[in-house]
Amino acid sequence: MRISTRGDYACRALLSLALHIEEGGPTSVRDIAERTALPQPYLEQILLALKGAGIVRSKRGVGGGYVLAREPAAIMLSDIISAVDGPITVGDFGEPHQDGACDHEGQCVLLEIWNQAGAHMREHLDGYSLASITSIANGESPWPVLHEH
Template structure:
């Protein structure tokens, strides 16, 4: 899986908003998020707009305005954020894996793509913004990262 800059930035931005909600510091300016997380400001604005459209964040204009999470951080999964800015977690040439047809020696490839999607979901649908901010990832995730093999680039 290739994680785009858009996805990476959206996750970092929402983590900042989750952190602000824990501190109860009120709305956070998009510029502040961009500066803290080293995200280009224009790119940040577009991402925040997508997150607002999807109902993940709320916004208020004006001097005391900014962005905040629309729901508690423990209710927002990483999968939801990724879908808001990129679409489906896993597709094959822009199609749902279950709709792709293979024949001959490649016939079972569709099942492989379904399994890949299921594994992405198993992680991304079970990690919330609260998990990130609190530094406590679910045990299933920490079990995966505790394997030395997980850290080796192939």
């Protein structure tokens, strides 16, 4: 899985929403773009994708903008990334034990390893919610202890 700038930008935008959640109302794309220093037109289509995935809700007209659709603790980084960057995998190979991929010297072992790596990645991104990130950003919470291999 390669995390593109779309994924990064999406997380930045949502983090900004989470940080200002106490302000209540919707936040316009322009405000988000200013706070995050991201290109506004590009950010628009990213937010559109996030809306399509049900992560944010939108309101049009004066005073409109975007709001988180769920509480920050229920929005995981994996949700965000897969919403804008597609499914979290390390590459699109076939499944092991399919399509004769194993006909050649047991190389399906490699497919299995790639899938493991993808799963690893998903689990890692599943370990962070918007809530936990805001806590870390505000210094209210230390970095979680990470497993060392």
